Amino acid sequence: MRKRTILLGIAAVAIAGFAVAAGVFFGLFQSSVVAKDVATPLTADEMKRLAPRGAYIATVADCYACHTAKGGAPWAGGMPFQTPFGTLYATNISPDKEFGIGNWTRADFHRAMQDGIGKTGANLYPAMPYTSYRQMSSEDVDAIFAYLMTREPMRVENRKNELAFPFSIRRSLAFWNLINLHGGGFVPDDKRSAVWNRGRYIVDALAHCGECHTPRNLMQGMKAADYLKGAVIEGVEAPDITKEGLTRMGFQPLTLAQFMKSGVSALGSMTNQMFEVVHFSTQYMRDEDLTAMSAYLFDLDSMPATSPAPPAPAPVDVPAQVATAARATYDNLCAGCHGANGQGIPHVAVPLLTNVSLRIASARNLVHAVLHGIPAQRFPGLERMEPMPGFADLLDDHAIADLANWMRARWGGQQPNLTAQDIAKLR
Incomplete structure (x- = not known):
């Protein structure tokens, strides 16, 4: 054991020496x-x-x-x-x-x-x-x-x-x-509209959306090929906010701009770090800048006059045993606030029937909310949501897996593939 410790120490010193030497050498080429x-x-x-x-x-x-x-x-x-x-x-x-x-x-x-x-x-x-x-x-x-x-x-x-x-x-x-660290200052694309270019400048530069919504490589640099395709930040999912990802979650150009302004909609509410973003930043942004951000993210040169709601995902079947157990858990712990059919209660709890967290590929955010809850939140204007308690002490891994599988299949169109082992890893 002592020999192994010594070898690890030598390796750490060698890595540090290389890092410093590389830094000194490559620092000469910093632009x-x-x-x-x-x-x-x-x-x-x-x-x-x-x-x-x-x-x-x-x-x-x-x-x-x-x-x-x-x-x-x-x-x-x-x-x-x-x-x-x-x-x-x-x-x-x-x-x-x-x-x-x-x-x-x-x-x-x-x-x-x-x-x-x-x-x-x-x-x-x-x-x-x-x-x-x-x-x-x-x-x-x-x-x-x-x-x-x-x-x-x-x-x-x-x-x-x-x-x-x-x-x-x-x-x-x-x-x-x-x-x-690449590139220089912002260069507008003269083939695109002023609205699209303004949105790109805000998303890519000022609001630095990619810093959270882009996966990282081994050196923790942003993966350029997967820009805005989602990443895990401090245990929760910063979802895919490309045009495809936003559409999959149920957003349309106008509803996205409104969501960034208010922080709450039929698609759910901003939580975790995005609640802070709304609280300190996006609620104060000019409407034309929020519109420009949405136009860029949806790759549009102008915003449509209306945004019809996209069709709801088709429900997916789950095993009868899972459905029975999950329905009982839902009725006992969730229905009082979110409604018997996931419709939610205004000013109390967001709907689940149209909720983003049930539509994204990863169940991480849903499981995080079930385990740890969500604090009471005050949104711009007079809107607020009551606190959601965490159920980590009440539900075991099997019960949470069943509940998440059933909810995601019923309202999000997601395959019921979560296991108790998956929940244990997310605890």
Whole structure:
């Protein structure tokens, strides 16, 4: 055992040495998309003029949600992000001169946003989505910078990341960037409409949708060939939001734009990280920008006047024994809120009859909700949903598998292929 431990230690040191050497070597080849003119500071008048625009751009880019810890000071960082290599903590981006960005220059900010390089020259971890922000226009980066400098400075020290060795070595990210950081600024497609191009800019650059909705390779870079085709983030499914994936879930162009504004519809409600996105970002977006996002995701140059509801998936048969057991569980635990036939109750529980979580290929999100529940949620306007309790302690793996199979087959048209072993893995 001692010999094995020593060998593992030697291997770790060798990996770390390679990572550092590769980082130093490949760092020489890192490219920058930062414009040369940002070396000139913005004037006070320019900062004042840009700040209101920056408030909106920062909202679309969802900066506040990531850089404000639950219950923490605004813009002061501390929000944890779980990764396969350990926990990263968002940094303080208030204009505090010691712990925030108060001493940053315009050029420092541009380089961080678009090249992933901090003020000290250290590589940033790509939990900060500079791979997407790289496409942002210089004017929009300037606007966010101007806005942030109007915020109240927060004297809150940054938390240290908790990353396993050798992933704690920032220099190795130069090699990561060489493999995964591509392209320059946003280039409109002159063969497509202004609406489609605006939607593409928001989805790909500002809102950085691909960072969550695109599967990752072994190095945790986005798989370009599977862009927006869905990924697992902190135990839940960020679904496929390509045209095909959205259609399969039951969305149409207009209903998707409305869903991003309200966070709740007949197709369900935003939960987990997407609830935060609605709460801090999309509910405040201009209608024309939400429409543009939807047009791009559905690959349309203009939005249709109406969006007829797509046909419901055809029910799939399940074994009689499974159906009997699942129906009894549903009637005892679910029907009181979701209705005997899955129709839901307004302001209490979303319908299941048309619910997205039953239509996607993976049962992960449905099982997660059954096991752990969903907290009470207040949506834009006066809409709210009551809390859903978790049933992890009440139902065993067989009962949850039966319930999920029956619901997905009946209302989602999905094959009843979940097993108790699958549920055990998802617990």
